[in-house]
Amino acid sequence: AAGVIQSPRHLIKEKRETATLKCYPIPRHDTVYWYQQGPGQDPQFLISFYEKMQSDKGSIPDRFSAQQFSDYHSELNMSSLELGDSALYFCASSLAGNPGNTIYFGEGSWLTVV
Amino acid sequence: AQSVAQPEDQVNVAEGNPLTVKCTYSVSGNPYLFWYVQYPNRGLQFLLKYITGDNLVKGSYGFEAEFNKSQTSFHLKKPSALVSDSALYFCAVYTFSGGYNKLIFGAGTRLAVHP
Secondary structure: OOOOEEEOOEEEEOOOOOEEEEEEOOOOOOEEEEEEEOOOOOOEEEEEEEOOEEEEEOOOOOOEEEEEOOOOOEEEEEOOOOHHHOEEEEEEEEOOOOOOOOOEEOOOEEEEEO | OOEEEOOOOEEEEEOOOOEEEOOEEEOOOOOOEEEEEEOOOOOEEEEEEEOOOOOEEEOHHHOEEEEEOOOOEEEEEEOOOOHHHOEEEEEEEEEEEOOEEEEEEOOOEEEEEEO
């Protein structure tokens, strides 16, 4: 079965640079979520989209932005990168309409800021 | 606010023995509870969920979880642990805002299964 696809899997950026992460949800899923997992920490919710509109917002820094496109893929844009942004970034997707529907995660994108 | 707590940072089990990874929850309304597993340098894999119905939920890889409303717990169990079960396990709960849901995770429990 198709899963959530994230790219790139790994990237290294310098401080103050910009990074873009991409996410392709499971086909027919209409909701995308972004999570950030720091070293040794639990995943923290950043932002979510339903039908290309932002549906919820968590602890996403103002330097970060995201959007969901017409084909339902999503991109997380991170600017003015800081060392503390080094983390594993997860994208996840689900099908809205039933509150019990499962949220499925991708393999994650490792961002290292040097 | 919805939350889950995992009281143990690490659980050590000998291969072949039963394992339990603990999770307690605090929710208003009906709880939607999940377990995910994270292998080293990998993503989060869905194991099982409790939405409603039977208190014993069966999931992937032989795992099951018992929902206990009176104790507000949702412990993950497996009758016979394998070395390959060694991983980081997260309990999670849905929280709803404006009609949309998201997962809130516990701190995670590292399971180490020794040969």
